[in-house]
Amino acid sequence: MSTPRITFIGAGNMAASLIGGLRAQGIAAERIRASDPSPQQREAIAAQHGIETLEDNAQALADADIVVLAIKPQVMQAVCRDLAPHLPEQALVVSIAAGIACDSLQRWLGRELPLVRCMPNTPALLGLGASGLYANAQVSAAQRQQAERLLGAVGISVWLEEERLIDAVTAVSGSGPAYFFLLIEAMSSAGQQLGLPRETAIELVLQTALGAARMARESDVDASELRRRVTSPNGTTEAAIKAFQAGGFEALVGQALNAAAHRSTELAEQLGK
Numbered sequence: 433m434s435t436p437r438i439t440f441i442g443a444g445n446m447a448a449s450l451i452g453g454l455r456a457q458g459i460a461a462e463r464i465r466a467s468d469p470s471p472q473q474r475e476a477i478a479a480q481h482g483i484e485t486l487e488d489n490a491q492a493l494a495d496a497d498i499v500v501l502a503i504k505p506q507v508m509q510a511v512c513r514d515l516a517p518h519l520p521e522q523a524l525v526v527s528i529a530a531g532i533a534c535d536s537l538q539r540w541l542g543r544e545l546p547l548v549r550c551m552p553n554t555p556a557l558l559g560l561g562a563s564g565l566y567a568n569a570q571v572s573a574a575q576r577q578q579a580e581r582l583l584g585a586v587g588i589s590v591w592l593e594e595e596r597l598i599d600a601v602t603a604v605s606g607s608g609p610a611y612f613f614l615l616i617e618a619m620s621s622a623g624q625q626l627g628l629p630r631e632t633a634i635e636l637v638l639q640t641a642l643g644a645a646r647m648a649r650e651s652d653v654d655a656s657e658l659r660r661r662v663t664s665p666n667g668t669t670e671a672a673i674k675a676f677q678a679g680g681f682e683a684l685v686g687q688a689l690n691a692a693a694h695r696s697t698e699l700a701e702q703l704g705k
């Protein structure tokens with residue numbers, strides 16, 4: 433397969449992560465371009481990755497095999513309507529915007545076209561992202577591979593058979609880093625209340641989070657077994673877990689993820705009109 437020409441519409445954080453990942457995988461800078469109205473964004477991404485940047489979205493589309501929509505959901509409709517007449521016939525469109533359904537994108541782009549909708553997350557910045565991908569019926573097997581390579585350059589990616597599951601992915605991994613950050617914040621301040629200096633508490637919490645994630649990732653037993661192994665009968669961990677359970681921890685996590693998924697559906701309805 434020859435290397436596709438990839439155009440990014442929007443050169444913000446997520447675009448920069450994806451471009452960094454592609455470059456690290458050996459994709460030549462000449463195959464990638466990005467458009468953004470902000471001169472600062474254009475200069476930053478050109479300096480960092482050596483790619484061509486343009487102010488004009490329509491110009492950036494010329495000869496593109498893959499067009500990545502890496503703009504905020506709120507500007508998606510206006511940008512798509514402007515792009516519509518300039519989109520190359522066979523181009524694969526990849527949208528990373530939260531809460532914008534394939535139907536809306538096709539309506540704004542003016543026709544049925546190969547479309548992959550994905551939900552990445554911010555650890556993509558470190559190549560540790562997790563993305564859910566949904567392809568519509570127009571996407572060819574070769575284009576699926578291209579989308580997989582694009583998102584695979586910044587972490588793991590999983591295919592979803594139904595578009596509605598993007599809302600679940602948004603709740604689990606799209607928003608997920610924020611839940612772990614919240615736990616890190618809460619454990620750090622609890623450590624301080626127990627008398628540890630702030631920096632010490634944060635350092636211990638961060639290394640514990642990293643160690644636990646790697647153990648869960650690399651071990652051949654599941655998280656509940658790893659938890660059991662830390663939890664001595666009548667010991668300290670058991671006391672903490674009992675306190676979590678008495679506070680309804682698992683039900684609360686369920687409610688939180690439901691709220692995120694519900695909001696994702698609601699945004700798609702509002703923004704998709």
Ligand SMILES: NC(=O)C1=CN([C@@H]2O[C@H](COP(=O)(O)OP(=O)(O)OC[C@H]3O[C@@H](n4cnc5c(N)ncnc54)[C@H](O)[C@@H]3O)[C@@H](O)[C@H]2O)C=CC1
Pocket residue numbers: 441442443444445446447467468469470473489502503504505507511528529530551552553554606
């Ligand atoms: N931040 C996150 O955790 C996640 C974000 N996303 C999605 O990724 C998308 C991009 O998000 P970020 O990179 O974080 O945002 P960002 O704000 O860093 O980047 C957006 C870029 O679009 C540019 N832009 C604005 N109007 C434009 C136009 N008319 N034409 C071309 N470019 C334009 C802005 O100048 C900016 O550089 C969003 O749709 C968001 O929903 C998806 C998953 C996770």
Ligand SMILES: O=C(O)[C@@H]1CCC=N1
Pocket residue numbers: 530602606607
């Ligand atoms: O909070 C949000 O709406 C976006 C989608 C996933 C992460 N950030």
